[in-house]
Amino acid sequence: MKRFSIWKLTLKVVVIILILTLMVGPLVGIVLWSFARRWYWPSPIPQEFTLRFWHDVFAQGRVLDSLILSVTVALITVALSLALSLPAAYGFARYKLPIERILLILFLMPQAFPQLPVFINLASIFGRIGLKGNMWGIILAHTMASLVFSLWIITATFKAIPVELEQAAQNLGASRLKVFWTITFPLAVPGLIAGSIFVFLWSMGEFTAAFFIGAPFIQTAPVLMYTASMGYNMQIASVISIILIIPSLLFMILIERYLKAEYISGLGG
Amino acid sequence: MAVLEGVNLKKYYGKVHALDDVSFAIEGNELLAVIGPSGSGKTTLLRSIAGFVKLDGGRIFLHGEDITDLAPEKRNVAMFFQNYALWPHMTVFENIAYGLKLRKIDKKTIKEKVEWALEFLGLEGLADRKPSQLSGGQQQRVALARAIVVEPKVLLLDEPLSNLDAKIRLRIRFELKALQQKLGIPTLYVTHDQEEALSIADRVIVMHEGKILQSGTPEEIYRNPRNLFVADFVGMNTIVKVPAENGLVKVGNITKRIENEQKTASVVIRADEVNIVDATADVSTKEGDLVLIGVIKDRLYLGSKYRYEVEVEDINEPLFVNHEVDVAPGKKVKMIVPEGSYFIF
Ligand SMILES: Nc1ncnc2c1ncn2[C@@H]1O[C@H](COP(=O)(O)OP(=O)(O)O)[C@@H](O)[C@H]1O
Numbered sequence: 008m009k010r011f012s013i014w015k016l017t018l019k020v021v022v023i024i025l026i027l028t029l030m031v032g033p034l035v036g037i038v039l040w041s042f043a044r045r046w047y048w049p050s051p052i053p054q055e056f057t058l059r060f061w062h063d064v065f066a067q068g069r070v071l072d073s074l075i076l077s078v079t080v081a082l083i084t085v086a087l088s089l090a091l092s093l094p095a096a097y098g099f100a101r102y103k104l105p106i107e108r109i110l111l112i113l114f115l116m117p118q119a120f121p122q123l124p125v126f127i128n129l130a131s132i133f134g135r136i137g138l139k140g141n142m143w144g145i146i147l148a149h150t151m152a153s154l155v156f157s158l159w160i161i162t163a164t165f166k167a168i169p170v171e172l173e174q175a176a177q178n179l180g181a182s183r184l185k186v187f188w189t190i191t192f193p194l195a196v197p198g199l200i201a202g203s204i205f206v207f208l209w210s211m212g213e214f215t216a217a218f219f220i221g222a223p224f225i226q227t228a229p230v231l232m233y234t235a236s237m238g239y240n241m242q243i244a245s246v247i248s249i250i251l252i253i254p255s256l257l258f259m260i261l262i263e264r265y266l267k268a269e270y271i272s273g274l275g276g
Numbered sequence: 277m278a279v280l281e282g283v284n285l286k287k288y289y290g291k292v293h294a295l296d297d298v299s300f301a302i303e304g305n306e307l308l309a310v311i312g313p314s315g316s317g318k319t320t321l322l323r324s325i326a327g328f329v330k331l332d333g334g335r336i337f338l339h340g341e342d343i344t345d346l347a348p349e350k351r352n353v354a355m356f357f358q359n360y361a362l363w364p365h366m367t368v369f370e371n372i373a374y375g376l377k378l379r380k381i382d383k384k385t386i387k388e389k390v391e392w393a394l395e396f397l398g399l400e401g402l403a404d405r406k407p408s409q410l411s412g413g414q415q416q417r418v419a420l421a422r423a424i425v426v427e428p429k430v431l432l433l434d435e436p437l438s439n440l441d442a443k444i445r446l447r448i449r450f451e452l453k454a455l456q457q458k459l460g461i462p463t464l465y466v467t468h469d470q471e472e473a474l475s476i477a478d479r480v481i482v483m484h485e486g487k488i489l490q491s492g493t494p495e496e497i498y499r500n501p502r503n504l505f506v507a508d509f510v511g512m513n514t515i516v517k518v519p520a521e522n523g524l525v526k527v528g529n530i531t532k533r534i535e536n537e538q539k540t541a542s543v544v545i546r547a548d549e550v551n552i553v554d555a556t557a558d559v560s561t562k563e564g565d566l567v568l569i570g571v572i573k574d575r576l577y578l579g580s581k582y583r584y585e586v587e588v589e590d591i592n593e594p595l596f597v598n599h600e601v602d603v604a605p606g607k608k609v610k611m612i613v614p615e616g617s618y619f620i621f
């Protein structure tokens with residue numbers, strides 16, 4: 008046990024260092040920008056610093072509203088996406104449908120296929136049914152889009168759980184439902200965590216759908232940030248993007264801490 | 277009435293006949309072993325009794341009740357899975373208590389029963405460990421504890437010892453037999469290890485390609501194999517092919533009548549039951565003993581005995597026999613195989 012946790016710790020540290028190196032580079036630039044009054048090329052740091060833009064951002068309630076909207080949308084999207092994926096993924100995993108390939112194609116399709124026309128179309132449909140300029144419209148669009156990868160991750164998770172573990176419980180007298188909640192679900196928790204983090208982060212950062220469906224009444228944080236940087240205000244955009252990172256980090260830490268502890272103490276026991 | 281009875285069980289996977297008209301019965305508290313090479317349908321048989329395989333034909337009766345279409349969770353036959361199938365997120369205690377909790381037994385009784393099972397199987401002090409913190413032998417015993425603690429009507433064991441080291445396997449084999457007798461639970465024991473089955477079973481079924489080739493006591497199977505496959509599958513053997521003419525086979529001093537159309541016959545000899553003496557020695561033999569004259573070609577030291585390669589007069593293939601006496605290669609010897617230690621098919 009001892010050695011096991013040391014290995015785990017080492018692995019964690021390595022992963023964190025890797026993530027930091029990949030993230031810190033761009034982050035340092037953003038942090039510097041958020042405090043810059045004047046920053047002309049080729050100077051490696053701004054010539055003059057100021058807190059003005061941080062003040063400006065918080066003085067306008069807009070930013071906080073956008074942030075709250077983004078977090079709310081992301082949380083509800085995670086909940087819906089999990090609730091819909093869970094039974095479907097379980098079915099796909101246990102009844103050996105060739106779903107993995109289909110999901111993979113769906114998963115890759117947005118990369119090959121422009122999202123813009125899809126979301127513009129969706130926005131016009133939503134406009135007709137009163138979901139445009141409405142938080143629920145964005146949530147619906149996000150849930151639909153994120154379903155592909157949450158299904159993919161969770162199907163893989165269920166597939167990795169040997170069917171014998173379920174049969175052993177059934178053999179001792181557990182009903183299907185009992186088997187699911189005492190054996191399958193607890194064992195799937197790590198995969199569910201991964202899936203939720205993925206969906207949360209994706210929803211928090213999603214721009215296109217949020218822009219077209221949210222307009223003209225509501226703006227999520229990425230939309231606000233985009234608008235700000237379009238006004239050539241690099242500093243405001245930087246401040247918002249820093250603020251945007253915070254809920255994501257919090258979500259990851261919380262879900263890891265809370266659900267892992269629960270998991271280890273034997274959620275299924 | 278039989279405790280557990282299978283009647284004409286059939287299961288097909290496409291062209292593969294995993295179960296081809298299999299019938300069996302377990303009587304009293306006996307340990308019935310099912311042996312056969314890998315792929316002969318043993319696991320399919322167990323899984324169909326547990327309810328995880330939908331049969332294409334036949335009925336299964338438990339104490340006379342038809343359970344063929346009963347859901348797995350309603351059968352009360354405890355299955356031991358080949359890879360243990362312990363739940364990694366639960367402690368040893370929780371694993372063993374799982375079946376009891378489902379039976380709505382009060383906490384105190386559950387604790388008592390689990391503690392009894394832990395002690396019975398020598399797992400004291402491990403109750404709070406996770407399965408990943410146990411050795412293979414300990415995991416095996418936890419899986420066993422989990423199955424017996426619910427006092428099932430029948431115990432189904434799928435290769436319970438196959439994942440253990442050879443030495444532990446030998447010791448646990450007898451522990452398992454003693455345990456089964458003490459508990460008095462009728463048991464169906466599946467293994468590909470014929471020696472294991474012969475040493476602990478009350479009765480043995482030999483399966484091959486989904487069919488039962490023979491069933492009987494270990495002695496019957498070993499001393500009276502019905503066909504070449506069974507004769508070869510049990511025991512340590514050396515087999516040679518000899519020509520047959522007009523339904524007659526001649527090997528050494530023995531002539532045997534077999535089916536007319538066969539051009540060759542197989543002689544199966546229990547390699548450990550051959551007596552080797554000097555070719556000129558005057559040893560008394562019984563009627564029915566097979567006597568072969570040959571020359572030692574090669575010798576392999578096995579510790580308690582030697583393994584000899586012997587070239588026998590009139591037989592084209594070498595014989596491999598074991599004997600504790602040291603004989604130098606090149607020597608001419610007489611081999612005496614008692615009746616019941618060789619079979620001609
Ligand atoms: N789920 C399955 N799908 C297809 N073929 C199977 C399945 N289960 C078993 N078989 C086939 O049925 C035969 C018997 O298998 P099994 O009962 O596992 O044999 P054993 O346990 O004796 O090794 C084998 O040929 C195996 O390949």
Ligand SMILES: [Mg+2]
Pocket residue numbers: 318319
């Ligand atoms: Mg098997």
